[in-house]
Amino acid sequence: MKILKFGGTSVGSAQRMREVAELMHAPHLGRRVVVLSAMSGTTNALVEIAGLLGSGDASAAEARIAFLRQRYHDVARELLADAADTLLPILDTHFQTLLDFLAVPLTPADERIILAQGELLSTQLMYGYVTAVLGRPAVLLPALDFMRLADDGEPDAAAIRQGLMAALLPYPNNALFITQGFICRDARGGIDNLRRGGSDYSASLMGAALEAEEIQIWTDIDGLHNNDPRVVTGTYPVRELSFDEAAELAYFGAKILHPSSVLPARAHSIPVRLLNTMQPDAPGTLISARTGPGSIKAIAAKDGITAINVKSSRMLLAHGFLRSLFEVFERHRTSIDMITTSEVAVSLTIDDAGRLPQIVAELQNFGAVAVDENQSIICLVGSLTQDANGSAHRAFAALRDVPVRMISYGGSPNNISILVSTTDKVRALKALNAGLFEGREE
Numbered sequence: 001m002k003i004l005k006f007g008g009t010s011v012g013s014a015q016r017m018r019e020v021a022e023l024m025h026a027p028h029l030g031r032r033v034v035v036l037s038a039m040s041g042t043t044n045a046l047v048e049i050a051g052l053l054g055s056g057d058a059s060a061a062e063a064r065i066a067f068l069r070q071r072y073h074d075v076a077r078e079l080l081a082d083a084a085d086t087l088l089p090i091l092d093t094h095f096q097t098l099l100d101f102l103a104v105p106l107t108p109a110d111e112r113i114i115l116a117q118g119e120l121l122s123t124q125l126m127y128g129y130v131t132a133v134l135g136r137p138a139v140l141l142p143a144l145d146f147m148r149l150a151d152d153g154e155p156d157a158a159a160i161r162q163g164l165m166a167a168l169l170p171y172p173n174n175a176l177f178i179t180q181g182f183i184c185r186d187a188r189g190g191i192d193n194l195r196r197g198g199s200d201y202s203a204s205l206m207g208a209a210l211e212a213e214e215i216q217i218w219t220d221i222d223g224l225h226n227n228d229p230r231v232v233t234g235t236y237p238v239r240e241l242s243f244d245e246a247a248e249l250a251y252f253g254a255k256i257l258h259p260s261s262v263l264p265a266r267a268h269s270i271p272v273r274l275l276n277t278m279q280p281d282a283p284g285t286l287i288s289a290r291t292g293p294g295s296i297k298a299i300a301a302k303d304g305i306t307a308i309n310v311k312s313s314r315m316l317l318a319h320g321f322l323r324s325l326f327e328v329f330e331r332h333r334t335s336i337d338m339i340t341t342s343e344v345a346v347s348l349t350i351d352d353a354g355r356l357p358q359i360v361a362e363l364q365n366f367g368a369v370a371v372d373e374n375q376s377i378i379c380l381v382g383s384l385t386q387d388a389n390g391s392a393h394r395a396f397a398a399l400r401d402v403p404v405r406m407i408s409y410g411g412s413p414n415n416i417s418i419l420v421s422t423t424d425k426v427r428a429l430k431a432l433n434a435g436l437f438e439g440r441e442e
Contacts, residue, residue: 001212005035005181005203009220010277011122012040014078021130023218023280024176030213031174033141033206035181036126037199038118039075042068049098050114053106062102069095072121079125083132087124094121113191119143119180119199127178138176141167147184147202149192155201156187157264161209168210179206200261204272208264215265215272217257222276223285224249224256226298227433231426234433238298239283242291244414245298245381246272252379252417253300262287295391296382296416296436301425305337305375306353307405308360311345312367321366322346328362337377338408338417347406349377349419375405376425378432380416391436392416398435402428 006020024034038046045068052061072091076084094117101110127140146163150156168177181199186192194201200217207215221229223237224246241249243266250257256274265272265287272287291297310325325346329336332355339348350356353373363369380395392409395416406419420428 001210002029002032003035003203003207003210003212003215004029004032004218005199005216006037006218006277007199007220008037008040008042010218011036011126014075016277017075017079017126017129020218020277021126021134023277024130025134025136029175031176033177033179033210033212034126035179035199035203035206036119036122037181039072039122039125042118042121043115046098046115046118050106050111053101053114054111058102062099065095065098072125076125076128079129080133083128086132087128090124090128091121094124109190112193115193116144116180116183116191119183123178123180130176130178136176137174138178139171139174141177141179143180143183143202144185144191147205149184149186151187153186155184155194155205155264157205157208160205164206164209194260198258200258201264204261204264204270207270208268211268212270215270216275217261217272218275218277219256220276220278221256222279222282223274224298226437228253228299228301228429232429232433234438236437237282238285240291241285241287241297242383242414243272243287243289244412245291245383246287248379248381248412248415249298249300251302252377252381252415253302291383295384296380296395298381299429299432299436300379300381301429302337302351302377302379303422303425304353305349305351305377305419305422306356307347307349307372307375307419308363309345309347309370309372310363310367311370313344325363325366328359331362332359334359338406338419340406340408349375349406372405372421374422375419376422378418378420378425378428380418380432380436381414384413384416394435395432398431399428402431 010020011017049061049064073088076087076091080087097117098114123140127138130136130138146160146167148156148159181202182193184192184194203215225235226238227235229235243262247262250259250262269289273284275284276282334350334352334355337349337351360369402420402424404418404420408417
C-alpha cells in the first residue's frame with residue numbers, strides 16, 4: 001500500500017485534477033490511498049466566510065458562498081462535461097451546509113464544520129471524474145469515519161488504525177481509495193481538523209496506520225530545496241534527507257512540509273517522497289532513516305521570533321535557577337526554540353508572544369529582562385557528525401557582515417540555529433548560500 005497526498009495547487013483547477021488523476025493511475029503504484037487537500041484558495045475563502053458569519057455580516061457571507069459555489073460549478077462542468085449534472089446536487093449539499101449557518105449564531109464547532117467543506121468538495125470532484133469520466137474503479141473513503149483525535153487533542157493512532165482498517169475491509173479487490181486530508185473528528189465525535197497544512201499530517205498518520213510501503217507528498221515544487229527559492233536564486237532540491245533533518249527543516253520554516261508530518265512516518269520507518277505534480281519525472285526528495293552525503297544540506301528560516309535575555313547575579317553557581325526560569329514558560333504554555341547561557345545570563349527565544357507581558361513580569365523576579373522582537377531563526381540542517389570539512393566554520397565566515405544575536409550549536413547533531421534581526425534575514429540567507437552551496441548541486 002502507498003499513500004499519495006496532493007496539495008491544494010495540485011488540485012486547483014480542472015486541468016490540474018486531470019493531471020493528478022493520471023498520476024494516481026500510474027501502473028507501478030499498486031494499492032494506494034490518495035489524500036486530497038481542498039482546491040487552492042478554498043480554505044482561505046471558507047475562513048473568510050466564517051469570519052463574516054462570526055461578525056454578523058450574513059449578506060456578505062451569503063454573497064461569498066454564492067461566489068465559491070459558482071467557482072465549483074464551473075470547475076465541475078469543465079472537468080465532468082455531461083456527467084456534471086449528476087455531481088452538482090452533491091456539491092450543493094456542502095454549500096447548503098454553509099448557507100445553514102446564515103440564520104444561527106456561529107460557534108467554534110460551526111467554524112470547524114465550515115472549514116471541513118473544502119476537502120469534502122475536492123474529493124467529490126476527483127471521485128466523480130475518475131469514476132464517471134475515466135470509467136475507472138475507485139472507492140471514496142470519508143476521512144471523518146476513521147481520522148480521530150484523542151482527549152488531549154493529538155491524533156489517536158490506535159483509533160485511526162482500527163477505523164481505517166475497518167473502512168478498507170469491505171474492498172479487498174479495490175486498488176484506488178480517495179479520501180480527505182486535514183479533517184478529522186475530535187474525541188467527542190465533533191468535526192475538527194489537523195490545522196493548516198494538516199493534509200501532510202493526515203497522509204503520514206494513514207501511512208503509519210497501514211504500515212505503508214511509501215508516503216508520497218505531491219506539491220508544486222520539485223522537492224525540498226537547499227534554501228528559500230522565494231528570496232535566494234540558484235537553489236536546488238536536496239535529493240536525500242534523514243527523518244530528523246527533514247523534521248528540523250519543517251519546524252524551522254521549510255514550507256513544503258508540515259512540521260508534524262514526518263513524525264508518524266519516522267516512528268514506523270516509512271520513506272516519505274516529496275514530488276512535483278508539475279514535473280512528475282523529477283526525482284524530488286527522499287526522506288528516510290538514512291541521510292544523504294554532505295554535512296550541511298539545507299537552510300530554513302523562521303520569522304516571528306522574540307528573544308528574551310535574563311541577566312542575574314543570582315544565577316552564578318545557583319542550583320535550580322534554570323528550572324525555576326523554565327517553569328515560567330511552562331506555566332504560560334509557551335515553547336522555547338533556542339537557548340544560550342553564560343555565568344550570569346540566559347538568552348532564549350519564543351515564537352508565540354501572546355503571553356509575553358505576563359512572562360516578562362514573572363521573569364523580572366529573577367533579574368533584568370531585555371526583549372528583542374522581530375527576530376528570525378536561520379536553521380542550518382544536515383548531519384553535523386559528518387562535518388569533517390569545516391562547514392560550520394564556512395557558515396560563520398559567510399555571516400561576517402551580518403549582525404548575529406544568538407547561536408545554538410551542539411545541542412543537536414542535525415542543527416545549527418542562528419538568530420538575526422528579521423531585517424537581516426534575506427541578506428543572511430544569501431550570504432550562507434554563497435558560502436556553503438555556491439557551485440554545488442545535488
